[in-house]
Amino acid sequence: MIERVLAIRHDKIGDFVLYWPALFLLKSALPKASIEVFVAPAVQALAEACPYVDHVIVDTGDDKATSQKFIERNYDAVIVSCSEFRIYKMIRHLDSAYKLAPKHNWYQHLYKHTADAQYKQGEACWRGGCMLVEHFLTQHGIDIPELPQQYWDLSAERQKWRSYYGQEGNEKLIFIHAGTGGSSGSLSPSDFANLSTNISDKTQVDCKFVLTYSGAEEELAQQIFDQLSKKSIKVVMAKPLSSLADFAKSIVAADMFIAGSTGPLHLAGLHNIPTVGFYAGRRSAPIVRWQTLSHSDRRLSYTPPIGKRTGKNMSLIDFNAVEKDVVAYLDANYA
Template sequence: MDRILIIRVDKLGDFCHSLPAFSLLKRSLPDSQIDVIVAPIMEPFAKAMPFIDNVLVYRKEDDNLVETLRERDYQAAIVMHSHKRMAQIVKEAGIPYRLGQRRKWFQYLYTHRAPINRSACLKPEWRYCTDHIEYFLCKNHIPPADIHDRVWQSPDDRGQWQQFYGQAEGERLVFIHPGSGGSEGSLSTQQFAEIADSLVRHTEQRVKFVVTFGPGEESLAQEVVDKIAGLGHTAVKAPPLAAVEEFIRSLAAADMMIAGSTGPLHAASLHNAITVGFYPHKTRDDKIRWQTLSEDVRRLSFSPPQGKETGTQLKLIDAQLVGRKAAQVLHKQFS
C-alpha cells in the first residue's frame, strides 16, 4: 500500500503513546506515504516527527474533511482508538481498507477489526498501539520492523531550556504538574507540597521545583508553589509558552516530572525524565496500561488501595512515601 492514513485525534498523552506505532509503520513501509490525523493542539508536534509524512487536523465543525480524504485517495485507514465520528468519516470517504478495533457497537463501519482489549490493562498503551500496527502489517503480509519504544530524540537545546527555567549550577529541576487535564483526578495541593518536602529531606541533591499548568490551572499551580515555598524550598511557576509543541520540547530540562496520568507526565517521558505518576486503581490496573515511556529504572507509579470505594481516592496515597521513593531514584540516577 502506498498511501496510509492513521487516525489519533485525542489528547497529548495518547498521542505520545502512539509514536512507537507510527515509527513502526514507517520503518516497515519506508516507501509508503504515512499521513496522520490529529487534534488541532497536536498539529505542530506531529509535524516534527520524521516518520510522519503529512499531518491533517480533525475539527468537529469541518464539513470538508470527507472530501479532503477522498481527494487524497488513501488505500488504507487505521483508526488507532475507538472514535465513532472518524469511523464514519473514513467510510464516507470511500477508503477501501478500514481497520479499527473490536468491542464497540460501531465496529461494523470498519472492513477489518483488530482483536485488541485495552480495558484489560495487561500491557502499556504504547504496546497496544504497536499491536494494532502489527495486526495491519501481518494481515497484509508485510514483515514488521523491530519495535522501538524510544523513537524521538530529545532536542539538542537542553541547555537552553535549563536556562529558560532558571536552573542554577548543581541544581536538579523537578517538575510538578498538579492539574488533572481531564484524566481521572489528581492529588491535592497539600499532597504535592508534602511530596516535595519529603523528597528534599531525603536527598542530598539541590532541588528546584517548577510547577506547570494548563488552561485554567494557573491559580492551582500558584497554590502549590506557595505551599512548597512555605516549607522553605525553592519553587517557581513555569513561565508560559505559546504552543504545546514548545512546551514538550522544553521538558528536555526536566530531571523529574511528578504528576497524575496526564499529558505532561507522558510528554516528559519522551525525554526519558524520571516520572512519578499517580493512577486510580478500581477494578483494573491503570498504572500498567498508562505507564510512561521512560526506562523502567526511571519510572515510579503509585495508586490508592484497589476497590470501588478506595480506588479513586488519590488522597489515600502516602505523600511521604512518594517523596522518599522519588529521592531514592533521583539519587541513583544523578549521584
C-alpha cells in the same frame, strides 16, 4: 506499493502521545511512505512536531469537507485507531484498497478488514494501537520493526531548555504539574508542597522545583510556590509556553517529572524522563493501563488503596513510601 497511509486518532492529548509507538512502527516499516494522521485541534501542534508524521489533517467538525480532503490525498491504506460510526461514514467512499478498524462496536462489521486491538491484562493501553499496525504490516508481508528505547530524542535542545527554566550549576530540575486529568488523581497543593519539601531535605541532590501549569492550574501552582518559598526551597513558576508542542519539547530539560495528570506525564515519557505518577485506585488498574512510555525502571507510580470509598482519595497515598522511593532514585542516579 504503499505510498500513503492515514492513521485516525482524533481524541485527547494523552491518547495521541500513547499512539507514538504505533506511528513509529508505521514510519520505520514504510520509510518512503507518507504517514498522515487525523487528529483533534488540541493535538495539531504536537502531531506536526511528531518525527513519524508527514502530514496532519485536523478534525474541524466539517465531515463533508474532511471526507473530500481524504479523497484528494488518495490513501493506499486507512488505519482507524479511534473508531466511531461517524468515522466510517467519512471514509466509506474512499477508493483506498485497505481500511482497517478494531474489533469493537457493531460497525466493525461494516469494515472488510478488522483486527483485535484489545491489549492484554497487565499491558499498557498503547499496545492497542501497535496491535492494529502490526496486523496491517503482517497482512502486507512487511516485517515489524523493534520499538526504540526513546521516542523523541531532543538531547540537542536540552541545554537550551534547561537555561530557559533557570537551571544553574549542578541543579537537577524536578518538574511538578499540579493539575489533574484522565485517569490520574488530584493531589492537593499541600501534598505536593510537603512531598517536595521532604524530597529536598532528604536527598543528596541539589534540587530546583519547576512548577508547570495551564489555565486555571496556575492557582494550584501558586499555592505550592508560596509554601515552598516560605521554607526556602528552590522553586520557580514556569510561565506557560505558546504552544503544546513547545511545552512538550521543553520537558526534555527535566531530570524528573511528578504529576497527577496523565497528559503531561505522557509527554515526559516521550523523552524517557523519570516519571512519578499518581493514579486512582481502581480494579481496572489505570496505574498499569496509563503508564508512561519511559522505561520501567524510570517509572514510579502510586495509588490510594483500591476501592469505591478509598480509590479516589489521593490523600490516602503512602507519601512516606513515595518520598523514600524518589529520594533513593535521585541519589542513585544523580548524586
